[in-house]
Amino acid sequence: MLSDLSGWAIAAVAALGVLSVAAGVAVFVVDSMARATFALLASFLAVAGILLALDLVYLAVVTALMMTIEMAIMAVFMIMFMMNPAGLMPMTMVHNAKGSAVTGAGAFVVLVVGIWTIDWPTRDASRPADSTRQLGEAIMGSHMLVMLVIGIGLFTTILAGTVLATSRGRYDRFGADLTAKRPDDPVPGGLPR
Amino acid sequence: MSEQTLAEAWGLVPAVLGIVAVGLVLGLVVAAVDRVVVSGAPRAAVEPIRSSARLLFEQRRTTLAPDRLLWRIGCVAVPTLALLSLAVVPVGGRTLWSTSADLVWFNAMEALLWAAVWLVGWGPNAVHALTGGYRFLAQGLAYELPLMFALITAGLAAGSLRATDIFATQENLWFVVTMPVAFVVFVASAAAFAFWGPFAAPAGPDIAGGVASELSGVDRLLVEAGRVVFLGASAAMAAALFLGGDSGPWLPGPLWHLLKTLAVVAALVWVGRRMPVLRPDRTVEVGWMVLVPLTLLQALVVAVLVLNGFYA
């Protein structure tokens, strides 16, 4: 891969950067929910492309993978709940647009001023041969605590999400005293139970 | 790292063209075998070529108020992603480009396929197509995790996510011997992601062709080509990950890999066409309740073997 950023890589990074921000703006401009979702996906993929150019292969492909799945699921929810999924009639659903714009622009300006005034430390060129191995050894070694916490957090999320989203508990499925042999589901699944 | 990628060995443009050609030939082979098995007549093998030529010149039909932009993007993305997934499959012992996360790359292309197929279903603004798109998402969710675990199991044994490393580790013992579950799950999920055979519910005849129901002309050609190229790429990947890649006596390595790929294709089509389309509300439960624990168990077994130095 790229040991040091070549001219092509810098050009690609710049183009992808512009694309990611433009797609991010498009999310809130287009009328159609499907297009908004996929504009967001385009923004993620552009960032994944920049990460790829920065030699972070694993993080880049994992970003692409996870965000695509997220966006696909998001599209389903969008269309399930929105009044106007396909943008048949233009409509705006915003509140306090001016205040939000000022806040967003303000945050951007503050960050940019910081970015261009700080004297960034020049790095010493000791990049590892394999960034994936570096990450793997970190999360299975020195940073294992982070992974443990993440694991517990994700498990809690699975439980909490299921509890919140479903309206049927085991009493609905197996009867008030849990004696029913087969669960009473609207659609039977593929396992003999 | 001593290994060379195809792009370094041949130059970027010839290597890319080579991989595209390999992908198209593989797809054509899959389509031909499929036609022969379905129609029962060997001369149906030329049918894919004939119908491709016809579709190429066919006029496009359209529907009421389609989302043309997203529809086109989806149709173009399906074959593109199929070819991109081939970029990390070893061809002649080398991959088009080699990263330290080849397996994740392959998986990410499949995930992007979700979005692409969903777009193909969403674009025409039609009931059957959209139903097919949703079925594909449900199917993708149910098979994504087993597929991921199956891929990771092969990576675990080789101690690397790089396809060529996994290739090299199997010189003495094919991975399928110690990870049969992962192999079967990988091939079945590949069929599910290409929504082909028993997993064709997203394009099922019960919803009038599903995602493909409103496609015509070049669009249909692109999507159908993407499906078969993806199946061919997955068969080649299965041969590389689980069937020892290019190891074998007498013949040169690449020929062995080709033969194994063809064997996987033949077995897949032969088994897959002997059963009806499985209804998604049945298969999805099996995916979550059976395949996920089973592949996890498989990974555990392989992990214990790795700790005992079995693959070293």
Next chain:
Amino acid sequence: MTAELVLQIVLTVAAGLVGVGLFGALSQQTIVMVMMGLELVLNGVLLAGGAAWYFLAPELPDTQVLVVVALVVMAVEMAMGFAVTVAFYRARQLDMIDMASDLRG
């Protein structure tokens, strides 16, 4: 081009993503759109983390781990967001934030 300049350009892009995302998260009325704004902010975090690893501390894995954590945060945010939306919609048939003000105290 010096490495510092490239770093500054990439970080500016990340700042742009954060700004746009902040605008979206604050201005949108639909819950799902608010979540999209938050995701954009986190997208900026991903980018900044990657750039920091490459240009500032490639010998340390910490920034990479930070990016992984940001990815997980995104997944958790989305899962919980959708779960809350479903529960809320089930109860009121609404998916707008303004209309949830009756949940107050």
Next chain:
Amino acid sequence: MAGLAMASTGPDRDGLELDVLKVALGPVLPGWPTGLVLRADLQGDVLTSAELAWLDADARPAVEPDRAHEEAALDRLARFLDVAGWPTAARDARRARNGMAERANRDEAQRLAEAVTRRVSRSRTLAWTAGGIGRRGSGGDVLDRVRRWCDMASGQSVEDVPAMSLDGVAALVEGAEIGSARLIVASLDLSPVSAVSAPEHLHV
């Protein structure tokens, strides 16, 4: 985009008020009798209400062309297998039917018919995927009806089942997923004749 109505919401089996889409399936769908139209409210992929009708039932010839029992059954079986997505079995069923119609090679056609019906009625996969849907009182589910076609096609005698009225069919597909509904209708023996001449008391 003028001319497209916004969807309205309706009660749902999962307790979510989701949008309802009005769709018409038919009159020409693979595996379904020509002229049959299913008008339904679709919520996601679930039919919440259904109504079946024949288009131009009067304009059609009142009697089917004279065919042997087995041929008709094989034809029905092939059409069901088309809907179920089993092309190789559908192909064999059609081949057997054509062989029987030609009457030149009847024995061979008979053997082929027996082979394909055995394959279909013994298929565990089909039983797993199509079993349990479209169950009505005494008539069994989709799978029972398909096995009945198989028995008929291989020349065994089967007991007659009363023809089903369109309202009965509509009650059967209500609440079913759209793919299941297609399978249910494809598994039934529906023809404009039976709809017109079916006496009222046979409603199920």
